[in-house]
Amino acid sequence: DAGVIQSPRHEVTEMGQEVTLRCKPISGHNSLFWYRQTMMRGLELLIYFNNNVPIDDSGMPEDRFSAKMPNASFSTLKIQPSEPRDSAVYFCASSHRDLGNTIYFGEGSWLTVV
Amino acid sequence: AQSVTQLDSQVPVFEEAPVELRCNYSSSVSVYLFWYVQYPNQGLQLLLKYLSGSTLVKSINGFEAEFNKSQTSFHLRKPSVHISDTAEYFCAVSEFNQGGKLIFGQGTELSVKP
Numbered sequence: 001d002a003g004v005i006q007s008p009r010h011e012v013t014e015m016g017q018e019v020t021l022r023c024k025p026i027s028g029h030n031s032l033f034w035y036r037q038t039m040m041r042g043l044e045l046l047i048y049f050n051n052n053v054p055i056d057d058s059g060m061p062e063d064r065f066s067a068k069m070p071n072a073s074f075s076t077l078k079i080q081p082s083e084p085r086d087s088a089v090y091f092c093a094s095s096h097r098d099l100g101n102t103i104y105f106g107e108g109s110w111l112t113v114v
Numbered sequence: 115a116q117s118v119t120q121l122d123s124q125v126p127v128f129e130e131a132p133v134e135l136r137c138n139y140s141s142s143v144s145v146y147l148f149w150y151v152q153y154p155n156q157g158l159q160l161l162l163k164y165l166s167g168s169t170l171v172k173s174i175n176g177f178e179a180e181f182n183k184s185q186t187s188f189h190l191r192k193p194s195v196h197i198s199d200t201a202e203y204f205c206a207v208s209e210f211n212q213g214g215k216l217i218f219g220q221g222t223e224l225s226v227k228p
Contacts, residue, residue: 031214043204043218056215091157093216101146101165101214105158 002026004106006092012112018080021109024073025094033103034067034077035091043091049075050097082113116141118207120219128227129197135190135222137179137205147188148206148216149179158204164188175199200226 005024013019025032033048047057049069057067064083069075079086089110095103121136139145146165150158162173169181179190188205205219 033215042220045215045217048215093158095214097214101208102148102160102163103208103214103216104160105150107157 004092004094004104006090006106006109008109009107010110010112012114013082015083015113016081017113018078019082019086019111019113021077021090021092021111023075023077023092023106025075025092026096026104027073029094029096029104030072031095031097031103032069032075033091033093033095034075035093035105037089037091037108038087046077046090079111082111084113087112116145116207116209116217118205118217118219120205120222122222123220124223124225126225126227127195130194132193133191133195133199133224135203135205135224137188137190137219139186139188139205139207141186141207141209144210146208146210147179147181148208149173149177149188149190150204150206150218152202152204152221154201161190161203195224195226197226197228199224 007022034046036044046059047067052069067077089108091108093103093105117140119138127133148163149161151161152158162171164171164181172178177192202221202223204221206216208216
């Protein structure tokens with residue numbers, strides 16, 4: 001089975017540009033998570049969805065960040081406008097409640113804002 | 115609110131030596147516990163998990179962890195490490211009925227030297 005699929009894997013963009021990160025969760029999973037990893041702050045949960053509905057977005061840093069999940073097989077994380085401090089690895093992950101809450105991670109999107 | 119503390123940020127060991135990576139958590143309710151491993155420039159992979167039942171859980175590559183409720187700990191151990199175990203290890207906790215939301219510790223960098 002395919003795992004969590006993220007795109008792009010790597011992106012370098014200029015400050016002020018819009019960045020859109022994409023995620024396809026594992027088929028059949030009903031929870032989706034966006035995490036951010038930096039050296040300074042470690043792994044932070046940004047937002048998570050259950051059955052396509054945002055449940056907790058308290059980790060979203062500020063209004064420049066937004067996330068959507070229009071259907072069970074697709075989610076986006078958008079940063080507009082981007083800033084150098086947004087440079088990080090962004091992980092998407094998914095899980096199914098009936099499978100012991102185990103969360104499976106994608107390979108990450110490595111974002112550099114210059 | 116739940117939290118996870120990994121007591122050691124870096125653990126250097128020699129090959130074939132035993133190792134213990136410490137993890138303590140804080141939560142007011144019952145939890146699931148996880149260890150994830152991250153190899154350089156890769157995503158996170160599930161190493162092992164405790165959901166219920168036996169408090170000692172094992173991975174396929176020789177790691178084990180024991181859930182100690184009274185000490186709120188979930189330390190990871192391996193009796194003899196290999197060079198290939200060099201990676202960052204993350205302890206994580208998920209509370210019951212929280213939709214699988216994982217809170218991570220800051221990570222422990224295990225460095226195995228010949």
